[in-house]
Amino acid sequence: MENNLSRSGSRSSSVCELEKDLSDLEIMKSRTNRRNVMVRSQPARKAKRIRFFRNGDKFYSGVIIPVLPERYRSFDSLTADLTRVLVDNVTLPSGVRTIYSLEGRKIGKLDDLEDGQSYVCSGFGEPFKRIDYKASAVTPQSFRLSGPESLTDSASPSPARANNRLSRYLQTNGSNSTGNETPRISPAGDNVVRPRIVTIIRNGVKPRKVCRLLLNKRNSPTLEHALAAITECIKLDTGCVRKVFSQSGSPVNALNQFFEEEDVFFAYGNERVNQEDFELEFEESKAVLQCRKIKYNPVTRNARSGPKPRMPVKASGAARKKSEDGAAGDGDGNGDESALASLLPQPLRLKYSVGKIIGDGNFAVVRMCKDKSTGKEYALKVIDKAKCKGKEHYVEAEVRVMRKLCHPRIVSLIEDQDSPEWLFLIMELVGGGDLFDSIAAASKFPEPQARLLIAHLTSAIAYLHSLSIVHRDIKPENLLVDIGLDGSIRGLKLADFGLAVEVWRPLHAVCGTPTYVAPEILLETGYGLKIDVWAAGVILYILLCGFPPFSSPDGDQEKLFDAILSARLEFPAPHWERVSAGAIDLIANMLRPQPVLRFDAEDVLDHAWMSDDYDETCDFRTWYDDDDSS
Numbered sequence: 299m300e301n302n303l304s305r306s307g308s309r310s311s312s313v314c315e316l317e318k319d320l321s322d323l324e325i326m327k328s329r330t331n332r333r334n335v336m337v338r339s340q341p342a343r344k345a346k347r348i349r350f351f352r353n354g355d356k357f358y359s360g361v362i363i364p365v366l367p368e369r370y371r372s373f374d375s376l377t378a379d380l381t382r383v384l385v386d387n388v389t390l391p392s393g394v395r396t397i398y399s400l401e402g403r404k405i406g407k408l409d410d411l412e413d414g415q416s417y418v419c420s421g422f423g424e425p426f427k428r429i430d431y432k433a434s435a436v437t438p439q440s441f442r443l444s445g446p447e448s449l450t451d452s453a454s455p456s457p458a459r460a461n462n463r464l465s466r467y468l469q470t471n472g473s474n475s476t477g478n479e480t481p482r483i484s485p486a487g488d489n490v491v492r493p494r495i496v497t498i499i500r501n502g503v504k505p506r507k508v509c510r511l512l513l514n515k516r517n518s519p520t521l522e523h524a525l526a527a528i529t530e531c532i533k534l535d536t537g538c539v540r541k542v543f544s545q546s547g548s549p550v551n552a553l554n555q556f557f558e559e560e561d562v563f564f565a566y567g568n569e570r571v572n573q574e575d576f577e578l579e580f581e582e583s584k585a586v587l588q589c590r591k592i593k594y595n596p597v598t599r600n601a602r603s604g605p606k607p608r609m610p611v612k613a614s615g616a617a618r619k620k621s622e623d624g625a626a627g628d629g630d631g632n633g634d635e636s637a638l639a640s641l642l643p644q645p646l647r648l649k650y651s652v653g654k655i656i657g658d659g660n661f662a663v664v665r666m667c668k669d670k671s672t673g674k675e676y677a678l679k680v681i682d683k684a685k686c687k688g689k690e691h692y693v694e695a696e697v698r699v700m701r702k703l704c705h706p707r708i709v710s711l712i713e714d715q716d717s718p719e720w721l722f723l724i725m726e727l728v729g730g731g732d733l734f735d736s737i738a739a740a741s742k743f744p745e746p747q748a749r750l751l752i753a754h755l756t757s758a759i760a761y762l763h764s765l766s767i768v769h770r771d772i773k774p775e776n777l778l779v780d781i782g783l784d785g786s787i788r789g790l791k792l793a794d795f796g797l798a799v800e801v802w803r804p805l806h807a808v809c810g811t812p813t814y815v816a817p818e819i820l821l822e823t824g825y826g827l828k829i830d831v832w833a834a835g836v837i838l839y840i841l842l843c844g845f846p847p848f849s850s851p852d853g854d855q856e857k858l859f860d861a862i863l864s865a866r867l868e869f870p871a872p873h874w875e876r877v878s879a880g881a882i883d884l885i886a887n888m889l890r891p892q893p894v895l896r897f898d899a900e901d902v903l904d905h906a907w908m909s910d911d912y913d914e915t916c917d918f919r920t921w922y923d924d925d926d927s928s
């Protein structure tokens with residue numbers, strides 16, 4: 299047994315050989331010690347890389363999907379996944395019902411699929427159509443922009459074409475090229491640069507990071523600048539971006555190549571370029587498609603018919619109603635402070651005088667209070683323990699989390715005390731009400747104002763996430779605003795940590811507020827920190843147009859959840875006509891359905907639109923002109 303172990307560890311065996319060694323080992327172990335077998339981890343199995351075509355579609359170059367038993371436990375789960383990816387690209391109304399080999403043999407189980415082979419997906423009741431599917435896989439991409447298929451083609455590159463170009467590159471540069479040779483710098487011709495969003499795939503382990511980047515005259519006056527912008531966008535582990543290839547395999551050595559037909563690029567540091575790099579994995583294809591969908595779908599002027607969606611209704615102050623017969627608050631927001639003061643634990647009663655109600659939620663009433671010795675005002679949150687029955691752990695977590703936090707964009711906890719019935723939190727007072735009311739008053743915000751608010755919110759989220767804390771209830775009602783003397787919003791602070799927890803492993807509790815809930819929470823597949831970025835993306839969308847990205851016309855929650863899960867992000871005219879491409883790009887990256895591809899808080903802060911000198915007036919018009927022509 300030891301021999302087996304050292305053998306497989308010391309030689310450079312293929313994955314198959316290693317698997318065999320390990321399965322031999324497993325059998326031997328299972329004979330001697332069942333418990334050991336239970337705890338031994340499974341050997342990593344290699345994915346079968348399979349290309350799937352659409353039955354009878356000679357223009358669709360197919361999609362490559364890595365098929366792993368861990369990913370697909372049944373044949374049906376594979377067809378369901380294929381349906382999801384294919385319906386975006388080809389006409390397939392009934393979804394994938396049957397899979398055939400290229401010769402027309404029906405495939406009935408996952409084991410029948412062979413690594414490196416191609417198969418054909420057909421819909422309900424469709425007979426197999428015998429055409430030269432592989433010819434479509436090597437069709438040059440020049441027909442790309444002619445219709446919906448264009449999405450497909452760019453998501454699944456033409457490997458043959460890429461390989462030819464790449465071979466030429468490798469012959470010229472040597473296959474062991476370190477890539478240190480920086481591409482020739484060509485100055486921008488006067489008309490070369492126009493605002494354009496490109497998709498950048500960062501070289502690395504698949505599935506690779508897929509980013510979108512807005513190139514314009516500001517960040518890309520020369521090829522050198524464009525490479526610097528790409529470096530900044532993708533954060534290459536190995537330093538600067540030194541080589542960029544288009545999806546068809548052409549090395550990018552002139553600035554104009556970023557502004558021509560192709561808009562998907564692969565970025566490298568000093569690493570070697572391999573032909574397989576130009577094949578996209580399933581997740582990567584989906585991400586690229588998502589980028590394109592966002593680019594092409596949303597910004598048509600008449601994208602959505604019907605009435606403008608409305609903002610959700612603010613959660614009613616349940617606590618306020620309770621206050622009519624309790625001491626925590628009262629119906630008109632004033633009075634009965636003395637009744638509450640008598641409930642305060644003595645140390646608080648001696649130190650603070652209690653004032654009027656300034657807010658309420660489902661579990662608490664919040665009042666003004668004043669430090670008697672300094673005259674400084676604070677917010678006193680009175681949590682009704684009776685309302686938290688069965689959820690005491692949330693209340694404990696709220697206090698525990700708040701005690702840890704110290705950030706200028708997070709409401710700070712000054713002190714806390716509890717009694718058998720109530721929990722009292724003395725907090726920093728933020729005097730301008732909450733963002734929900736500001737949105738209701740303003741309807742929507744100019745971009746610089748939205749940028750400031752999102753910068754404050756995201757820096758609070760980035761701080762929380764650096765401590766592995768997820769807030770889980772980011773929404774306008776929980777963002778308290780600072781109002782200047784002229785009535786303008788000067789900034790915001792994140793409040794209400796009632797659902798916040800530390801994340802050490804994927805969370806599964808379904809919680810939050812429907813309009814802001816991320817798809818992975820609804821899918822119940824486990825979620826983490828990125829749900830806060832999703833919620834912030836929803837808020838940014840609302841700030842810029844006055845209504846949420848996902849809603850249900852009749853207020854039906856199931857339909858709202860369906861809309862969130864469908865991930866169809868739209869930026870309908872006329873509401874989005876005058877919003878910059880950069881803002882749209884940022885929202886699209888914050889609202890990516892796949893958490894792994896979604897921006898994290900730091901990515902948001904690093905986005906070009908977030909910079910103070912971002913000029914939103916320079917790019918929105920061209921963006922629309924682009925889209926109209928496509």
Ligand SMILES: Nc1ncnc2c1ncn2[C@@H]1O[C@H](COP(=O)(O)OP(=O)(O)OP(=O)(O)O)[C@@H](O)[C@H]1O
Pocket residue numbers: 613656657658659660661662663664677679709725726727728729731732775776778793794795796
């Ligand atoms: N520090 C503060 N300064 C000023 N106003 C505050 C402060 N904290 C809370 N508020 C106001 O009180 C309201 C309710 O507070 P909070 O959201 O913390 O209560 P909750 O019962 O925990 O809410 P939820 O129902 O969302 O759980 C807020 O929407 C806000 O208007």
